[in-house]
Amino acid sequence: MSREIQIANAAGFCFGVKKAIQKAETMDKAFIFGSLIHNPQEVARLASLNKKIVYDLKDVEDNKVVITAHGLDINVIGQMKEKGLEIVDTTCPLVTKIYNEGLKLQGQGLRIVIVGDPKHVEVKGIASRMKDPIVIYHEEDIVQVPEGSKVGVVCQSTLLLEKFDQFVDLLKARCAEVVPINTICKPTKDRQTAAAALSKQxxxxxxxxxxxxSNTHKLADTCMMNLPNATHHIETAQEMDPKWFEGKQKVGITAGASTPDYLIEEVIARIRTYDELIPA
Ligand code: SF4
Structure with a gap:
């Protein structure tokens, strides 16, 4: 009997990543600063099309450099300009919106708190545009925020929805004033909501x-809340173990914002080959 396979209502490439890839594809060759997208298979495909990922400005062997959808530290952009490089900026408009929201809150005299992974290029980009910001990612980081302070809160675009609310509550218990602006982007919200709903069924x-x-990990975390023993995070179809599907009739699929459609299609095709072999 064929298994039921359902793809989450919102899954895979978001418009920001899609636009960035399309832009790089229009260039004969491109030096992309940092991972354009967080998907090794798609990065390898782009490399085969002469789009090279570099992590150091000295490796840019052209007069042009591409900034990724996640944005970039403003100081690194300054170095690019000093080197006379032409910048092809594919920063997602929803990341630029976070910069603007942060600056607006800062203009109101609030110290900026960014909820997000301090090592992520997007968070570094936001922090670099603020004056003396505080980045918090784990609960214990909250001690960095001075008690009684007045803060404006923004977050990484791909943060887990619950995490933002949880941090705002912690800040409210500690600070004299907290003005939060939830800057999780709509495509991320849609993917998380759809994954949560599908994993229930x-x-x-x-x-x-x-x-x-990071956004794929968060989707996996979301699904794990409903299916702690039957959620599997994979990069490619080859990683699936047919045993996972024993006795499983309803298969849900979701994919991060950097996952191209062809990887999703390969997974579906492989699951179909299990229908005859593995009892649902
Ligand atoms: S995840 Fe959101 S902010 Fe990031 S590139 Fe996609 S749409 Fe833009």
């Missing part, structure tokens, strides 16, 4: 996306 969830993709 399915027997197993397959979450496809780079192991270096």
């Amino acid at each position: 399915m027997d197993i969830m397959i979450v496809i996306g780079g192991r270096n993709s």
